[in-house]
Structures are given as C-alpha cells and as structure tokens.
Amino acid sequence: MNNIVMLQPDRLLEPQQLMHVKHRNLSGRYQLENILGIGGMNVVYRATDNMLQTFGTSHQHVAVKMVSESLRDNLQAEKLLFNEYVLASRLKHPNIVAIRHFDVCREQEQAYLVMDWVEGLLLEELFYQQTIDVHSALELARQLVNAVHFCHQHQIVHGDLKLANIIVSPSNHLTLIDFGISRHISEKQNGIQTIRACSHRFAAPEVIQEEETTLSTDIFSLSCVLYRLFAGEHPFPDTAEEAMTQARIVPFIFGKRHPLDKLLQIGLRWNKHARVVTSFDFHELFQTLKPEDLKRRWF
Numbered sequence: 001m002n003n004i005v006m007l008q009p010d011r012l013l014e015p016q017q018l019m020h021v022k023h024r025n026l027s028g029r030y031q032l033e034n035i036l037g038i039g040g041m042n043v044v045y046r047a048t049d050n051m052l053q054t055f056g057t058s059h060q061h062v063a064v065k066m067v068s069e070s071l072r073d074n075l076q077a078e079k080l081l082f083n084e085y086v087l088a089s090r091l092k093h094p095n096i097v098a099i100r101h102f103d104v105c106r107e108q109e110q111a112y113l114v115m116d117w118v119e120g121l122l123l124e125e126l127f128y129q130q131t132i133d134v135h136s137a138l139e140l141a142r143q144l145v146n147a148v149h150f151c152h153q154h155q156i157v158h159g160d161l162k163l164a165n166i167i168v169s170p171s172n173h174l175t176l177i178d179f180g181i182s183r184h185i186s187e188k189q190n191g192i193q194t195i196r197a198c199s200h201r202f203a204a205p206e207v208i209q210e211e212e213t214t215l216s217t218d219i220f221s222l223s224c225v226l227y228r229l230f231a232g233e234h235p236f237p238d239t240a241e242e243a244m245t246q247a248r249i250v251p252f253i254f255g256k257r258h259p260l261d262k263l264l265q266i267g268l269r270w271n272k273h274a275r276v277v278t279s280f281d282f283h284e285l286f287q288t289l290k291p292e293d294l295k296r297r298w299f
C-alpha cells in the first residue's frame with residue numbers, strides 16, 4: 001500500500017538543542033546527530049553507530065533514547081528506561097521497534113537505550129497533514145492490532161498507546177514505539193506518578209485515576225486510535241478528564257451491526273470490567289476485514 005504521500009518531518013533541530021549532552025559521543029561508539037523527537041520524559045536522537053560504520057553495514061543509523069535534562073537526576077526515570085529495555089527486547093515483531101542495546105556512558109554519566117531508527121512520521125503528524133483513505137487506514141489498523149496482540153500474547157501491557165507513539169513509514173509500514181511505561185502483567189506497576197504526568201486523550205479512565213494498568217487499558221487506547229483512524233475524529237470530546245464527567249455516547253462509525261463498531265463500543269467502555277473484548281477479537285476481525293466492508297452501512 002503506497003498511497004500515503006510522506007512529507008519531510010520538520011524535526012531536525014538546531015545544534016544548540018544538542019547542548020544538554022556534554023559531548024556528542026556516547027561510549028566512543030554512538031555519534032549523536034539530531035533530535036528525532038521529545039516525549040514526556042525522554043529525548044530521542046538519531047545517531048551513527050561507529051561500530052556498524054567500521055564493519056561496512058549499510059544501516060549505520062540508530063535511535064538513542066535518554067532521559068530529558070529536566071529529569072536527569074530522577075532515578076525513577078532511568079529505571080523506566082531500563083524497564084523499557086527489558087520488556088521491549090522480548091518483543092521481536094515487524095510492527096514493534098527493535099531494541100538493540102542499553103548502556104551507561106561513564107564519561108557523561110548517562111544511561112541510554114539504543115534501538116532501530118524508524119523513518120517516517122508519527123501517526124499524529126500524518127493526521128495533521130492529510131486525510132487517510134480507507135485502504136491505508138485498514139492497512140495501518142491491521143498492523144497496529146497485530147503489534148498490540150503480540151504484546152498481549154507476551155502478557156505485556158504497552159500502557160501508552162497513542163498517535164505520538166506510532167510511526168508510519170513512506171511505504172505505510174507501521175511501527176509501535178515507546179514501551180517506557182509498559183509492564184508485564186505479573187509484575188507490580190512501576191511509575192504511576194509518571195503516567196499521571198503524561199495523561200492524554202487516549203488514556204483509559206483507570207490510568208487517570210492512577211490505578212494499575214491492565215491489558216484492558218490497552219484495549220481502550222487501541223479502540224480510541226482505531227476509532228480515530230476510521231471515523232476521522234476522536235471518540236470522546238475534549239480531554240479524557242472532561243469526558244469522564246459527560247454523557248459518553250460514542251457515535252457508530254458504520255452502523256450498530258457492523259462488526260468493527262460492535263468491538264469499538266465494548267472497547268471504549270468506561271468501566272474496565274465491562275470492556276470484555278481482547279486483542280484476539282480485534283486480531284481475528286482484522287484478518288478478514290476488507291476495504292469494501294468499510295464502505296457499507298450496517299443498519
């Protein structure tokens with residue numbers, strides 16, 4: 001599916017924005033080049049891997065993630081980065097960012113996570129730039145559902161599914177990134193305060209209420225992203241906090257008997273115990289859903 005026209009992301013920042021790293025070199029191996037993005041807690045650089053360069057590999061670029069300057073003395077933030085390394089390293093899937101390495105640069109006293117550099121735009125940026133046609137939306141949805149289903153099969157809650165954590169390449173390949181607040185469902189939640197600080201429109205109500213995340217938390221956020229993809233707008237008005245106090249009737253996209261609408265209506269339920277659909281249900285549906293199914297009205 002090549003019908004998404006990519007525009008150049010305007011994310012190459014000025015050299016002074018690299019100033020907060022004392023040197024551009026980490027551990028004598030990674031040469032930081034430019035900022036790829038800044039998230040709630042971390043900054044991600046594109047870097048050249050000297051080792052790959054030396055051995056003549058064609059892919060010399062990697063992405064290096066480290067805690068932002070303002071959180072540099074916060075041990076919790078670095079622990080989350082390590083947690084991301086541990087969990088995301090287990091997930092080898094074509095639609096999940098490949099994690100390479102975690103290390104501490106002694107010279108700079110800086111922990112960092114190295115992963116594949118994913119070329120493309122955030123899904124958030126893509127929405128701003130163009131309308132996504134139904135073929136592309138279906139292709140993207142299928143890849144996202146595959147990625148989330150894979151996480152859930154490994155008992156891992158992503159915890160932060162949203163448009164800014166999804167990268168789409170020029171050939172419409174989707175990559176899920178940012179496992180910074182993920183958790184294995186058998187392990188205790190780590191960093192609820194951080195999640196609160198990062199609350200956003202795609203967060204399930206239990207996240208805003210600072211409860212532990214579960215697989216059902218991802219189902220809510222996944223449903224929000226899918227709704228956004230097919231309806232062209234967010235399922236709830238304003239911020240999640242405001243939506244909590246309002247009547248929350250989510251309009252059907254295709255009709256009340258449409259299988260996708262049926263799943264989304266359950267996935268978007270406010271009460272996490274009533275969200276009785278799983279990633280398997282989404283996975284199964286998207287295996288068979290065709291573009292023509294998304295044009296019909298299902299009364």
Ligand SMILES: Nc1ncnc2c1ncn2[C@@H]1O[C@H](COP(=O)(O)OP(=O)(O)O)[C@@H](O)[C@H]1O
Nearest residue numbers: 036037038039040041042044063117118178180
């Ligand atoms: N592997 C990557 N390749 C390219 N860009 C990336 C990569 N990882 C992150 N980014 C960019 O950096 C931003 C912040 O990264 P993210 O992991 O989401 O940090 P945070 O945990 O602070 O939210 C992303 O929104 C994206 O723009």
Ligand SMILES: [Mg+2]
Nearest residue numbers: 039164165178
């Ligand atoms: Mg992020």
